[in-house]
Amino acid sequence: MKSLLVVCLLGLFSLSGSAESAKPRYLVVPKSVNSPYFDEVERGCIAAAKELAVECLYVGSYEADARFQDRIIAEHLNEHIDGIAVSVINSRVLVNRSMLLAAKQSVPVVTFDSDFSAKVLAQNPALRASYIGSDNFQFGFQLGLLAKRFKPEGGIFCVLSGHRAASNMQQRLAGLYAALGPQNSENSSWEEHSRCPIYSDDDAERALSNLEKMMRLHVYAPELLDVLINLGTGAQSEVLKYSDEVGHYQNVIDKQQLVLLFGDTLPSQKKLLEAGLAHGNVGQRPYDMGYQAIYTLHALNQGKSVQPIIYTPLEVCVAGKQPLCQ
Structure with missing residues (x-):
């Protein structure tokens, strides 16, 4: 209503x-x-x-x-x-x-x-x-290249997205998969977590909740998650709440044990990067x-x-x- x-x-x-x-x-x-x-x-x-x-x-x-x-x-x-x-x-x-x-x-x-x-x-x-x-395919492809840059040996990743039906999100996901190559097979270096992709329907609070749950999973079981890839602004829309939540995991972020990648490069997101509260962003205009x-x-x-x-x-x-x- x-x-x-x-x-x-x-x-x-x-x-x-x-x-x-x-x-x-x-x-x-x-x-x-x-x-x-x-x-x-x-x-x-x-x-x-x-x-x-x-x-x-x-x-x-x-x-x-x-x-x-x-x-x-x-x-x-x-x-x-x-x-x-x-x-x-x-x-x-x-x-x-x-x-x-x-x-x-x-x-x-x-x-x-x-x-x-x-x-x-x-x-x-x-x-x-x-x-x-x-070019949303290229957008997702660049996020995939960032993931490979931080984790050259590969690993387990999770995608956090907005609307399942939005064509830009679908194209970004396709570009990301293309960059990472074959997954979930004996010869692949990348594996997608079984819970993922996770969708927030462009709700910032839900996006932050999804992010925090997966970060908590990494702390409890580091071998189950290496990279969180957000296809849009997502949880970073709520800058103060994001800073507070992610700050609890500063140790694993600083050591790049868990890599955080985001879509968009708004001024507030660049400040989060400078503060060491994320690792990389692919931005639009x-x-x-x-x-x-x-x-x-x-x-x-x-x-x-x-x-x-x-x-x-x-x-x-x-x-x-x-x-x-x-």
Whole structure:
């Protein structure tokens, strides 16, 4: 119910302030608004809108839920909007309702951060005009290379992820597996823990709980776990809580007995790296995603063609190295 109220309030606020405006209006829908990662998307969205003299309607719910995304888009399509950018949680949910409405009204759609699934796009290639964001396979591949860098002899790893249905998480997982090579066989140097992957549904507290449980497992039985690989910001979203929980395991972190790797390189995450509370991060440019989403939607609104895929850069950050990130 809490998320539903947030969606309604944000939606009403966006609509009430712009009904009389003649500016092009572009709706940007993140997975959730309760995330420092998507705060950067909003900043980019607002900056681009100011430059173009258009409106950025940044609307989401506190919980990452595909049905709330679908409702937000459908409700805003009842008013005048000129384009939609969405970070897709579950392709099937959006395709069955809000995307049908957008197509009927000829409202252009782009995705950012997380695209529609390959299966859905194969069935409807015109579903979105462009994907703006990271090469998520390469993202996961770089996390795998970091794991091999810290544990060259291999070991047992566990993946902590967000939404099971999100295509960006699936692509990152595929890239990670490709980097680590064959697993769970006599000839492989890497083995995935039987409990993993573990999903948090983009809930920061649940992500931190999942992380702490697996760190505790390592302390009790070091031979059962060598590397924890988080495919996104996850537990590091709650910086103070993360620092407090992980600080209890500083000894095994300092000795690299248990290696902690994370997705994203927000300023707060880089500070955690500098403090020795993680070993490595692979980061994205969420600000660029929000910024480029508005420019791409505006180009489409003007009848211009756009690239079907616009990749934003990745960076790899390693604790104790100078420079920290490359």
